[in-house]
Amino acid sequence: MRELFRRQPRFTHQIAGEDDTRQSVPDDLWVKCPTCGELTYHKEHLRSLRVCQRCGHHFRLSAVERIDILADEDSFEEWDAEITTADPLDFTVEGESYLDKAAGTVIRTGIRESLLSGMIQIDGRSVATVVTDFAFMGASMGSVYGEKLARACERAVDESMPLLTISASGGARMQEGLFSLMQMAKTTAALTRIGNARLPHISLLTDPCYGGVTASYATVADVILAEPGALIGFAGPRVIEQITRQKLPPGFQTAEFLLEHGMIDLVVPRSNLVTTLSSLFDLYAGVRPVRRTSRRKLVESLDSTETVVPVGQLTGPATARRIDGA
Amino acid sequence: MVRETQLITALSPWDRVQLARQAGRPHTQAYIRGLCDEFVELHGDRMSGDDLALIGGLGRFRGRTVMIVGHQKGETTKENIERNFGMPRPRGYRKALRLMRQAEKFYVPVLSFIDTPGADPGLASEEGGQAFAIADSIFTMTDLATPIIAVVIGEGGSGGALAIGVADRVLMLENAIYSVASPEASAAILWKDTTRAPEAAASLRVNADDLLAFGLIDEVIREEPPAHEDPAHTITVVGDAIARHLAEIDEFWRPGTAGERVLLESRYAKYRAMGRWSDSTFMVPTNGNL
Numbered sequence: 001m002r003e004l005f006r007r008q009p010r011f012t013h014q015i016a017g018e019d020d021t022r023q024s025v026p027d028d029l030w031v032k033c034p035t036c037g038e039l040t041y042h043k044e045h046l047r048s049l050r051v052c053q054r055c056g057h058h059f060r061l062s063a064v065e066r067i068d069i070l071a072d073e074d075s076f077e078e079w080d081a082e083i084t085t086a087d088p089l090d091f092t093v094e095g096e097s098y099l100d101k102a103a104g105t106v107i108r109t110g111i112r113e114s115l116l117s118g119m120i121q122i123d124g125r126s127v128a129t130v131v132t133d134f135a136f137m138g139a140s141m142g143s144v145y146g147e148k149l150a151r152a153c154e155r156a157v158d159e160s161m162p163l164l165t166i167s168a169s170g171g172a173r174m175q176e177g178l179f180s181l182m183q184m185a186k187t188t189a190a191l192t193r194i195g196n197a198r199l200p201h202i203s204l205l206t207d208p209c210y211g212g213v214t215a216s217y218a219t220v221a222d223v224i225l226a227e228p229g230a231l232i233g234f235a236g237p238r239v240i241e242q243i244t245r246q247k248l249p250p251g252f253q254t255a256e257f258l259l260e261h262g263m264i265d266l267v268v269p270r271s272n273l274v275t276t277l278s279s280l281f282d283l284y285a286g287v288r289p290v291r292r293t294s295r296r297k298l299v300e301s302l303d304s305t306e307t308v309v310p311v312g313q314l315t316g317p318a319t320a321r322r323i324d325g326a
Numbered sequence: 327m328v329r330e331t332q333l334i335t336a337l338s339p340w341d342r343v344q345l346a347r348q349a350g351r352p353h354t355q356a357y358i359r360g361l362c363d364e365f366v367e368l369h370g371d372r373m374s375g376d377d378l379a380l381i382g383g384l385g386r387f388r389g390r391t392v393m394i395v396g397h398q399k400g401e402t403t404k405e406n407i408e409r410n411f412g413m414p415r416p417r418g419y420r421k422a423l424r425l426m427r428q429a430e431k432f433y434v435p436v437l438s439f440i441d442t443p444g445a446d447p448g449l450a451s452e453e454g455g456q457a458f459a460i461a462d463s464i465f466t467m468t469d470l471a472t473p474i475i476a477v478v479i480g481e482g483g484s485g486g487a488l489a490i491g492v493a494d495r496v497l498m499l500e501n502a503i504y505s506v507a508s509p510e511a512s513a514a515i516l517w518k519d520t521t522r523a524p525e526a527a528a529s530l531r532v533n534a535d536d537l538l539a540f541g542l543i544d545e546v547i548r549e550e551p552p553a554h555e556d557p558a559h560t561i562t563v564v565g566d567a568i569a570r571h572l573a574e575i576d577e578f579w580r581p582g583t584a585g586e587r588v589l590l591e592s593r594y595a596k597y598r599a600m601g602r603w604s605d606s607t608f609m610v611p612t613n614g615n616l
Contacts, residue, residue: 088602143601189468214457235447
């Protein structure tokens with residue numbers, strides 16, 4: 001039995017500016033739980049991975065915090081950080097251009113876009129990982145998000161690593177118009193590469209996850225996990241009530257609601273995340289006849305030992321679906 | 327005639343939104359009737375029911391069998407209520423998915439007609455996994471080993487449109503719109519004010535010519551005159567465009583050959599290239615914090 005709290009949150013990974021409020025809350029602050037009102041001493045709050053110890057409310061995490069609680073110490077290697085926002089539509093609202101807004105968000109949040117990608121190690125196993133940050137324009141999916149995710153998929157295939165996507169998002173980014181919508185197709189298409197290479201995709205849905213992200217790559221996974229109480233759906237509750245005038249039941253669109261309706265595999269408390277992910281990656285590694293080789297080498301190795309899996313089955317789209325289909 | 331053309335080019339983005347939603351504009355069924363000399367509608371997702379907002383079936387188009395899927399709006403208010411204003415529920419997308427997989431199995435091309443304000447946002451659709459159904463459909467289309475031609479004939483609204491819109495060729499009628507969210511929803515998201523939809527339509531560049539210039543669609547089909555004024559003519563012109571693109575694809579695609587791989591690789595490359603970003607570090611603040 002693993003010790004659940006073996007990992008202490010470190011919050012030392014400073015990509016961010018020193019003045020970022022999320023990371024430099026003075027030690028003497030108390031944190032109030034929005035659900036039950038419980039006051040927790042800040043250090044204690046971090047030690048409990050930002051989960052309320054009284055009611056179990058999971059606070060939202062930044063992308064950097066997320067990596068800190070999952071990755072083995074200092075194992076995060078960021079990819080494609082140089083890809084930053086462009087303004088394809090020449091979009092200006094109330095005198096503020098999209099690029100100005102994005103630049104302001106960069107300074108405020110200390111990250112360059114709404115999605116971080118890279119390699120982390122979880123219990124010594126290398127995992128291609130993408131994480132979104134809701135503080136960056138609601139972690140909306142635009143061109144940078146899509147490109148970094150597609151590159152991460154391709155790199156995972158090249159280096160034969162499993163893929164972990166951790167998503168919170170308000171959906172597509174309005175300011176890039178149809179470019180944003182097409183990121184749904186682009187990211188989902190990239191997952192066919194992961195599937196054809198027989199690499200697992202594990203998707204973790206966190207609060208809140210809506211729209212184009214829920215309706216694309218994030219739900220096309222071999223395993224879909226969600227954090228307790230996370231709100232996950234296609235249309236937001238306000239939109240549903242406005243358009244349909246339907247009264248929504250209590251607990252609507254929570255992770256538990258989705259589990260009950262058969263849409264996700266597991267609801268995993270934050271304290272169990274590392275052990276759950278570690279077990280899953282372990283088990284998926286066990287089903288692969290060859291580990292840590294490029295796909296071409298994998299195909300060749302299967303070619304010479306045809307008893308394992310006929311090569312023909314490795315490339316067909318139907319097979320990919322059987323592995324990846326949600 | 328010249329004056330009319332000038333009139334059309336002077337249309338504002340919001341005018342195009344109105345035209346895309348114009349009563350009398352041909353919907354999917356009209357295209358099926360106009361383009362197929364034989365058609366059998368196929369119903370149901372084999373799980374939970376049938377959806378009248380997304381229809382499909384096998385048809386014969388200019389001598390060859392095709393699988394057709396498409397959003398269907400109503401012609402009257404009563405029919406619109408029956409058809410949920412062309413907003414599919416999860417079972418609609420699952421039906422489309424079933425039909426497209428069948429098309430792959432029999433190597434028949436898929437023709438998709440896009441005309442929806444968006445996917446149904448109701449309580450039951452959420453319970454039924456609307457996002458999951460859409461994602462599954464998109465995923466399947468990105469790797470479906472048979473040619474897919476999509477035509478945006480009216481409103482291309484958001485993920486509900488893209489769910490049957492991943493294709494080797496995406497064609498769009500001149501007065502159709504295709505957007506990340508409906509202009510009303512975009513205005514609500516951007517300014518919390520749906521009355522600013524005309525502004526949103528202009529800022530979001532929802533028009534066919536803009537989208538062609540961005541490389542997000544493959545061809546604009548001219549409407550001369552606007553589709554609702556001469557539906558039969560519009561349908562014929564759309565049919566000609568589809569036939570031309572199918573013939574182009576036929577030049578390299580043969581079932582079960584390397585051409586199948588070429589088809590899928592080209593489709594992947596096309597979507598892989600969509601997006602605009604900057605490779606520079608233009609946003610690094612001068613105080614050296616980053």
